[in-house]
Amino acid sequence: MPDSKAIGSFALYKRLLRYLRSYWRVFLASLLAMVVAAATEPLFARLMKPLIDGGFVQKDSAAMLWTPLAIVGLFLVRGVTSYINEYTTSYLSGHLVQRLRAEMFGKLMQLPVRYFDDHPSGRLLSRIAFDVTQVTEAGFNIITVVVKDGITVLGLLGLLLYTDWQLTLICLAVLPLVTLIVRLVGKRLRGLSRQNQHNMAQLTQVLGETIDCQRVVKIYGGQSYEAGRFQHAAESIRHNAVKQSSMSSLNTGVTQLVISMALALILYFATARAHQGAFTAGDFMSFLTAMLMLFAPVKRITSISQSLQRGLAAAESVFGFLDEMSEDDRGKHRLAETRGAVSFRHVNFRYPHAERDAIVDLSLDVKPGETVALVGSSGSGKTTLVSLIPRFYDPDAGSISLDGVALADIELASLRGHIALVSQDVVLFNDSVAANIAYGRIGQVSREEIVAAARAANALDFIEAMPEGFDTLIGENGVRLSGGQRQRLAIARALLKNAPILILDEATSALDTQSERLVQAALERLMRNRTTIVIAHRLSTIENADRIVVMHQGRVAEVGNHAELISHDGLYANLHRMQFKEPQHG
Numbered sequence: 001m002p003d004s005k006a007i008g009s010f011a012l013y014k015r016l017l018r019y020l021r022s023y024w025r026v027f028l029a030s031l032l033a034m035v036v037a038a039a040t041e042p043l044f045a046r047l048m049k050p051l052i053d054g055g056f057v058q059k060d061s062a063a064m065l066w067t068p069l070a071i072v073g074l075f076l077v078r079g080v081t082s083y084i085n086e087y088t089t090s091y092l093s094g095h096l097v098q099r100l101r102a103e104m105f106g107k108l109m110q111l112p113v114r115y116f117d118d119h120p121s122g123r124l125l126s127r128i129a130f131d132v133t134q135v136t137e138a139g140f141n142i143i144t145v146v147v148k149d150g151i152t153v154l155g156l157l158g159l160l161l162y163t164d165w166q167l168t169l170i171c172l173a174v175l176p177l178v179t180l181i182v183r184l185v186g187k188r189l190r191g192l193s194r195q196n197q198h199n200m201a202q203l204t205q206v207l208g209e210t211i212d213c214q215r216v217v218k219i220y221g222g223q224s225y226e227a228g229r230f231q232h233a234a235e236s237i238r239h240n241a242v243k244q245s246s247m248s249s250l251n252t253g254v255t256q257l258v259i260s261m262a263l264a265l266i267l268y269f270a271t272a273r274a275h276q277g278a279f280t281a282g283d284f285m286s287f288l289t290a291m292l293m294l295f296a297p298v299k300r301i302t303s304i305s306q307s308l309q310r311g312l313a314a315a316e317s318v319f320g321f322l323d324e325m326s327e328d329d330r331g332k333h334r335l336a337e338t339r340g341a342v343s344f345r346h347v348n349f350r351y352p353h354a355e356r357d358a359i360v361d362l363s364l365d366v367k368p369g370e371t372v373a374l375v376g377s378s379g380s381g382k383t384t385l386v387s388l389i390p391r392f393y394d395p396d397a398g399s400i401s402l403d404g405v406a407l408a409d410i411e412l413a414s415l416r417g418h419i420a421l422v423s424q425d426v427v428l429f430n431d432s433v434a435a436n437i438a439y440g441r442i443g444q445v446s447r448e449e450i451v452a453a454a455r456a457a458n459a460l461d462f463i464e465a466m467p468e469g470f471d472t473l474i475g476e477n478g479v480r481l482s483g484g485q486r487q488r489l490a491i492a493r494a495l496l497k498n499a500p501i502l503i504l505d506e507a508t509s510a511l512d513t514q515s516e517r518l519v520q521a522a523l524e525r526l527m528r529n530r531t532t533i534v535i536a537h538r539l540s541t542i543e544n545a546d547r548i549v550v551m552h553q554g555r556v557a558e559v560g561n562h563a564e565l566i567s568h569d570g571l572y573a574n575l576h577r578m579q580f581k582e583p584q585h586g
């Protein structure tokens with residue numbers, strides 16, 4: 001019965017070959033070129049017999065002329081076919097990597113938010129940037145060695161059998177031993193390759209965090225700590241590389257020793273047969289040449305184990321990622337338009353590995369066009385609650401509906417197309433100002449609409465003051481902008497989308513007093529006739545909300561407008577007193 005590793009390797013190869021179906025002509029040309037190039041080696045060894053017997057022993061002038069010309073022609077054919085093989089292999093491997101990367105990036109955008117919560121970004125980057133390139137080693141590099149060198153070995157063995165089958169049996173006797181060595185070493189190399197992928201992911205993670213958090217590293221003096229983390233990751237990679245190299249070298253050395261012992265026996269018996277007159281000088285030279293030429297391809301075949309196991313481990317990683325479950329998008333309902341009535345019924349939600357539920361038996365109705373503010377201490381579940389509306393997460397129990405239709409029954413793209421979000425963690429792209437405002441709708445909106453959205457968000461003045469205006473590149477995550485400017489671009493993006501449901505998560509937190517006043521007025525105009533859910537810690541920004549929902553430990557503690565909650569003298573009134581006793585920071 002075949003072991004599980006063998007089955008896994010075969011399944012990986014079968015899956016890899018599916019990507020080559022549309023390039024079968026190129027693949028066939030590559031295989032044919034390999035076969036022809038491989039066939040030239042035993043032919044070259046065979047030419048030694050007429051060259052020696054005809055040219056040197058029999059002094060045949062015709063043999064002295066045609067055999068050198070045949071050798072030149074043979075190497076010309078070998079050079080052309082080797083070029084075709086190298087070119088087609090590079091072409092196919094490039095397309096394979098490109099297609100795998102495209103599929104992986106597509107999968108990346110379909111994965112649920114929980115996947116990103118559970119997997120470090122360094123591992124994801126490493127998979128797409130590093131692992132996918134090593135898949136080609138399990139593909140074309142190995143195929144080239146196995147096919148080309150395999151045919152060469154078979155051709156040379158055939159020549160050896162034809163010349164003297166008894167001597168050739170000695171060669172065949174060592175093959176089972178060589179196969180056993182390769183098999184044992186291969187298992188160890190596969191494990192080392194998996195460990196190397198983990199080490200590379202750690203290195204990428206440290207690099208990414210140090211770059212993203214470089215200001216925190218500098219201000220808190222974390223250079224030596226980060227250097228230690230990086231050194232540890234780099235040391236693990238170096239140590240693993242030495243282990244792989246050592247194991248591969250051991251494999252090659254032992255294999256070569258076994259083969260050399262067989263070759264020594266062959267040389268001894270071949271010399272003895274030549275002395276008895278059973279061998280001509282040409283036969284001996286042809287046999288010796290084939291024997292020596294056999295050494296190199298056998299060495300390459302036995303040395304591919306490291307590349308094979310590294311490539312297969314990478315393929316496991318890549319296909320494991322591609323097989324991850326995408327977001328649950330089984331809904332069939334498409335929203336042509338929506339009134340914006342959102343209803344929560346007995347909703348429970350807990351993050352993986354959390355000690356308690358983030359949302360507990362929560363029921364709430366948000367009417368069309370109503371502005372509902374969520375307030376409460378940190379960890380009360382406000383952000384979690386609004387994250388359930390665009391289905392970044394699905395509730396563990398209970399139901400959420402939009403206009404009476406369960407969210408799970410609505411297509412994700414259709415649902416999210418009716419929601420605009422401005423969060424406290426502003427996300428911008430290393431692109432132009434205009435592209436960031438029109439993100440997701442580039443090419444669908446005019447420059448005038450972009451300008452109007454920027455004006456409504458009080459962003460027009462600072463944008464026009466930039467060197468290239470709306471075409472100015474803002475740097476990674478808007479690094480060239482102030483916090484308030486980044487916040488206003490995010491608000492402009494939401495204004496331009498003009499969605500019927502608006503979620504504002506601390507949308508004005510980074511604005512100075514003057515900008516906040518102007519943006520708040522723009523937001524109030526936008527909120528009219530739209531369902532708006534506002535998360536706010538600064539209670540002054542939500543006093544005019546239709547309803548204020550006070551949350552505590554994942555539950556609805558109080559509901560009412562500002563005046564009602566103040567007169568009730570409960571949690572909201574207490575929060576209000578605490579906040580307005582403390583100095584306010586604009």
